[in-house]
Amino acid sequence: MNKAKRQAVIAGNWKMNKTAAEAAELINELIPEVSGADCGVVICTPFTDLPVAVSKTAGTNIKVGAQNVHFEKSGAFTGEISADMLTELGVEYVVIGHSERRQYFGETDVTVNKRVTAALAAGLKVILCVGESKTEREQGITAELVALQTKIALIGVSEADLANVIIAYEPVWAIGTGLTATAEQAEDVCKGIREVIASLYSNSAAEALTIQYGGSMNAKNADELLAMPNIDGGLIGGASLKAPDFGAIVKAASK
Numbered sequence: 001m002n003k004a005k006r007q008a009v010i011a012g013n014w015k016m017n018k019t020a021a022e023a024a025e026l027i028n029e030l031i032p033e034v035s036g037a038d039c040g041v042v043i044c045t046p047f048t049d050l051p052v053a054v055s056k057t058a059g060t061n062i063k064v065g066a067q068n069v070h071f072e073k074s075g076a077f078t079g080e081i082s083a084d085m086l087t088e089l090g091v092e093y094v095v096i097g098h099s100e101r102r103q104y105f106g107e108t109d110v111t112v113n114k115r116v117t118a119a120l121a122a123g124l125k126v127i128l129c130v131g132e133s134k135t136e137r138e139q140g141i142t143a144e145l146v147a148l149q150t151k152i153a154l155i156g157v158s159e160a161d162l163a164n165v166i167i168a169y170e171p172v173w174a175i176g177t178g179l180t181a182t183a184e185q186a187e188d189v190c191k192g193i194r195e196v197i198a199s200l201y202s203n204s205a206a207e208a209l210t211i212q213y214g215g216s217m218n219a220k221n222a223d224e225l226l227a228m229p230n231i232d233g234g235l236i237g238g239a240s241l242k243a244p245d246f247g248a249i250v251k252a253a254s255k
C-alpha cells in the first residue's frame with residue numbers, strides 16, 4: 001500500500017485546555033511554526049475557543065476541529081452541541097470516540113457510530129479514535145477490539161463518505177502517560193485497521209485512508225512513528241499545547 005497516495009495530517013487535541021484569550025495567543029505562536037507544512041494541520045479546541053480559532057486561522061493552513069458533537073440535529077439535549085452549530089461557525093473537523101469520552105462520559109461504540117454518521121451528513125470531517133486499554137493489550141485482544149471498534153463506528157458510512165474520515169489509533173495506556181507505543185506496535189495496529197477497511201470497503205479505500213497514531217507523540221519520537229508505512233500522521237495531546245513542539249511534529253510529517 002502506497003503511503004505517498006495519502007495525505008499526512010497532524011492534529012492537535014487541546015482537550016480541556018486554554019480559554020479563548022489563551023487560545024488566541026497559542027494560535028499566534030502556531031501560525032509561523034506550521035506555515036510551511038507539507039501536511040494537513042488541524043487544531044481541535046474546546047467549544048468555547050472555536051470562534052476565535054476559526055477567525056484567527058482564516059487565511060492560514062491551519063484547520064479547526066471540535067472534540068465532540070451530538071448526533072441529533074437539535075432539541076432537548078441540555079449541554080450538547082450539534083453538527084450544524086459547528087459547521088455554521090466554520091469548523092471543519094471533529095474528534096469522535098476519544099478514549100477520554102469513552103472512559104469518563106459513557107461513550108460507547110454505538111453512540112460513536114451515531115455521532116460519526118451525523119457529523120458526516122452535516123459535512124464535517126471526522127477524526128475517529130480507536131484503541132485498547134492496558135488490560136486489553138495484556139489480554140492479547142488489541143487487534144480484535146480495534147477491528148470491532150472500527151467496524152461498529154463505520155456502520156452506515158458509505159465509501160464516498162469514508163473519504164472524510166481519518167482514523168486515529170490511540171492506545172489508552174499511552175495517552176498522557178509518557179509511554180509511547182513502539183513504532184512497531186503502532187504500525188502493527190494501524191496496518192490492521194487498514195486491512196479492516198479493505199475488507200469493509202475496497203483496497204483503494206484502504207489505501208486512501210489517513211491513519212494517525214496518538215499517545216505521547218512528541219517532537220522526539222515523531223520521526224520514527226511517522227516513518228512507518230501505515231502511520232500517516234498524529235493526534236497530539238500535550239505536545240500540541242506548545243507551539244515549538246507541535247511545529248516540530250508538523251515538520252517531521254512534512255519530510
Ligand code: 13P
Binds near residue numbers: 175
Ligand atoms: P498525549 O499526546 O497527551 O498523550 O494525548 C494523546 C491524545 O489523547 C490525543 O487525542
